[in-house]
Amino acid sequence: xxxxxxxxGQEEPVMDQKAVQDSIENVMKSExxxxxxxxxxxxxxxxxxxxxxxxxxxxxxxxxxFSYSMNKVLQKLYKNDPDELRAAFERxxxxxxxxxxxxxxxxxxxxxxxxxxxxxxxxxxxxxxxSIKIGLMGPLAGIGDSVDQGIVATIxxxxxxxxxxxxxxxxxxxxxxxxxxxxxxxSWFLFQKGYTLGREAVTEILHSGAIKRVIDIASILxxxxxxxxxxxxxxxxxxxxxxxxxxxxxxxxxxxxxLPGLLPFCVVMGMYLYITKRGPKYLRLIIxxxxxxxVLTGLGVx
Amino acid sequence: xxxxxxxVLVGLVYxxxxxxxFYYFSFAFRxxxxxxxxxxxxxxxxxxxxxxxxxxxxxxxxxxxxGGNIPSDQGLAACIAIPAALVNGLDPGTAVALAVPFGVLGxxxxxxxxxxxSFFNTKGDQLVVEGKYDALAKFSFLIPWLANGVxxxxxVFIATLVGPSAVQxxxxxxxxxxxxxxxxxxxxxxxxxxxxxxxxxxxxxYLPFFVLGFFLYELxxxxxxxxxxxxxxxxxxxxxxxxxNEKEVLDV
Numbered sequence: 001x002x003x004x005x006x007x008x009g010q011e012e013p014v015m016d017q018k019a020v021q022d023s024i025e026n027v028m029k030s031e032x033x034x035x036x037x038x039x040x041x042x043x044x045x046x047x048x049x050x051x052x053x054x055x056x057x058x059x060x061x062x063x064x065x066f067s068y069s070m071n072k073v074l075q076k077l078y079k080n081d082p083d084e085l086r087a088a089f090e091r092x093x094x095x096x097x098x099x100x101x102x103x104x105x106x107x108x109x110x111x112x113x114x115x116x117x118x119x120x121x122x123x124x125x126x127x128x129x130x131s132i133k134i135g136l137m138g139p140l141a142g143i144g145d146s147v148d149q150g151i152v153a154t155i156x157x158x159x160x161x162x163x164x165x166x167x168x169x170x171x172x173x174x175x176x177x178x179x180x181x182x183x184x185x186x187s188w189f190l191f192q193k194g195y196t197l198g199r200e201a202v203t204e205i206l207h208s209g210a211i212k213r214v215i216d217i218a219s220i221l222x223x224x225x226x227x228x229x230x231x232x233x234x235x236x237x238x239x240x241x242x243x244x245x246x247x248x249x250x251x252x253x254x255x256x257x258x259l260p261g262l263l264p265f266c267v268v269m270g271m272y273l274y275i276t277k278r279g280p281k282y283l284r285l286i287i288x289x290x291x292x293x294x295v296l297t298g299l300g301v302x
Numbered sequence: 303x304x305x306x307x308x309x310v311l312v313g314l315v316y317x318x319x320x321x322x323x324f325y326y327f328s329f330a331f332r333x334x335x336x337x338x339x340x341x342x343x344x345x346x347x348x349x350x351x352x353x354x355x356x357x358x359x360x361x362x363x364x365x366x367x368x369g370g371n372i373p374s375d376q377g378l379a380a381c382i383a384i385p386a387a388l389v390n391g392l393d394p395g396t397a398v399a400l401a402v403p404f405g406v407l408g409x410x411x412x413x414x415x416x417x418x419x420s421f422f423n424t425k426g427d428q429l430v431v432e433g434k435y436d437a438l439a440k441f442s443f444l445i446p447w448l449a450n451g452v453x454x455x456x457x458v459f460i461a462t463l464v465g466p467s468a469v470q471x472x473x474x475x476x477x478x479x480x481x482x483x484x485x486x487x488x489x490x491x492x493x494x495x496x497x498x499x500x501x502x503x504x505x506x507x508y509l510p511f512f513v514l515g516f517f518l519y520e521l522x523x524x525x526x527x528x529x530x531x532x533x534x535x536x537x538x539x540x541x542x543x544x545x546x547n548e549k550e551v552l553d554v
Binding site: 047049050051052053054055056057058059060063064065067068071072074075082085086089090093094095100101138139153157161164165167169172173175176177179180183184213216217218219220221223224225226227228229230231232233234235236259260261264265267268269271272274275276285286289290292293294295296297298302 | 321322323324325326327328329330331333335336338339348349352353355356357359360413415416417419420422423426427430431433435436438439441442443446447450479480482483486487489490491493494496497498500501505508509511512513514515516517518519520521527529530532533534536537538540541
């Protein structure tokens with residue numbers, strides 16, 4: 001069993017053919033000793049649906065819900081290897097955020113990857129699992145939020161709320177019922193799909209020997225998407241204005257002229273530098289942010 | 303039914319709707335039109351509750367909670383405005399006007415919840431180090447859910463009990479700049495999650511792709527799906543060069 005994948009990182013030598021062959025055989029053999037049953041999958045899916053938004057926090061979003069869903073599966077897969085088990089829990093309690101029902105395809109894929117890793121497929125590195133999670137969560141959140149909330153939740157409201165206004169109690173419940181049926185059905189379908197697809201896709205990747213390339217692509221995609229998501233969710237603008245010549249100019253318009261999104265970008269990079277330099281002191285960072293925001297708002301800067 | 307019991311029930315209704323246990327259900331339940339029927343039943347007037355709820359619902363018809371960021375808390379708006387309107391016999395229009403500030407206030411409660419939940423992350427890290435995975439499971443759902451319960455139940459219970467006028471007076475007391483500062487902080491804090499993701503991925507030499515993603519989105523404002531397609535292309539182009547370089551290195 002490999003450990004310290006992240007430490008080895010980019011210096012990994014080009015894989016030799018023999019190792020790939022061995023690992024394919026291992027995976028093939030592991031098909032027969034598959035540890036994850038349908039019941040395990042169903043339980044993991046249900047726990048995800050139950051917990052998903054409950055432990056959401058600013059610093060790691062749905063991370064704890066993800067680990068809650070994986071908890072029993074990981075304990076089962078790595079029961080003979082405490083170090084690997086701990087490493088698995090560490091990677092699945094790190095930042096995660098996606099759409100609840102569309103995102104469940106990621107859980108399926110991750111369970112299938114973890115299962116193969118536990119069964120000895122060393123080419124499935126911790127970095128690869130992490131990159132696939134982060135690379136998929138953004139796009140799935142994007143599609144999921146717009147389809148679920150923009151279509152499935154909104155259109156039935158548009159149809160039935162006018163009926164409710166005329167006094168129909170039943171009409172009040174129909175939009176919610178539509179939403180519940182859709183999300184339960186769709187998320188369980190995707191969860192299973194992720195499990196079976198992940199398995200086949202990964203076996204195929206092992207055959208082609210292109211693992212490092214996939215990891216690179218997933219990492220770059222993930223980091224690019226973090227950029228897009230930061231720009232979309234982090235909102236900071238200054239309210240300062242001053243008189244120049246005849247009229248008043250806002251500082252924000254000057255900043256926008258220089259580089260749009262400069263302030264939110266500085267906030268993200270500032271926090272990144274703080275964490276890399278001072279370590280992960282999240283609560284302190286949150287309190288600093290709140291105090292700074294309130295003081296700057298009070299002074300009229302924000 | 304006495305007032306205290308009613309306030310308890312409305313507080314619990316808000317917890318079920320915003321506590322988010324079994325997300326799909328709570329998402330469907332927290333629609334003002336549904337809450338109107340339930341709260342109407344608590345106050346013995348389902349038809350009036352339905353009318354008030356449906357009226358408030360119209361205001362929140364298209365609110366998308368992108369990335370779990372609630373633009374306005376429909377649940378709190380409904381759970382405070384509907385009982386107040388039922389008790390004081392307000393018309394739906396007034397109820398809607400009353401609901402608006404509480405919808406905004408609910409966003410602050412959500413931010414407080416997300417801040418409190420950070421504690422469970424820290425606790426979770428500690429439990430992973432100690433290898434107490436069953437305890438980790440408890441701290442991932444049950445305990446945060448109960449903790450959130452206190453946070454959600456309390457304001458609605460008090461607001462329903464002491465009545466709308468007192469609540470309005472309380473809102474007037476909080477200085478505007480504190481409210482504004484909290485909402486600015488709420489807009490800044492998602493940065494923490496993204497900064498942490500960058501740290502966790504740990505590939506410092508890929509940071510230019512973060513900068514590229516950030517400013518491309520800022521300039522063009524495409525959908526996340528478009529972003530994924532663009533990002534995938536960049537990733538594949540970059541990986542072509544990486545492979546090319548490796549071959550060259552090996553040849554030499």
